[in-house]
Amino acid sequence: MATVAVVVGMLILVSSAAANGGAVGVRRLAAWASRCSTWRATWTRSGHRWKVAWKQRLHQQQPPHITVRFRLQLYSAEDYSDLLINHYSRQTLALYSVGLRKFLLDGVGPLGCLPSLRASGLGPQGQCVDQVNQMVGFFNQGLRSLVDKLNADHPDAMFIYGNTYDAVYNMINNPHKYGFRVMDSGCCVLGEDGTCEPYAEPCEICSS
16 A cells, blocks of 8 residues: 555655754654644755645643533534634645645544543543534545535645544444554553553553
């Protein structure tokens, strides 16, 4: 199976465990990288081509369920989705204006299935929060439309939509297909918010 980088004709960057040198990127563990207060961007120049990798934080300073309630008080799900898409469009076109021509625009995964939201009380205990996943659906639908528009308006560039939602949701609903045997227990000590406690020792079922 070809990777996205191969499909769009981009060179694959060599991974490195050490952060020595200005041209070396280091990939942090996603759960910790997402807690940064700023967006992560790594730029590499090859001839006249720029390659960019974005890591937008998913965790706010407040717990996710509090953030969701706060957002719903300010906007409807559709209006908030439109607001995000407008920001996304402007940022993407800003990158286009400086010469980028190959884009992968990832959709958002099923955030309502995050452990912290499953434990939030916004839905049935231990189940995905449908209201949040519905909000994600509005955004992903808008992003698909944005990708179609960008491809139509800028034929000299390539815009690809990444269907993250279905890929992750399929893993949640068909865990055995991906080699998971234990679905109702974490591989670490869980806190009240359903996420792993910092510095806790993982248990023996981590491989399953």
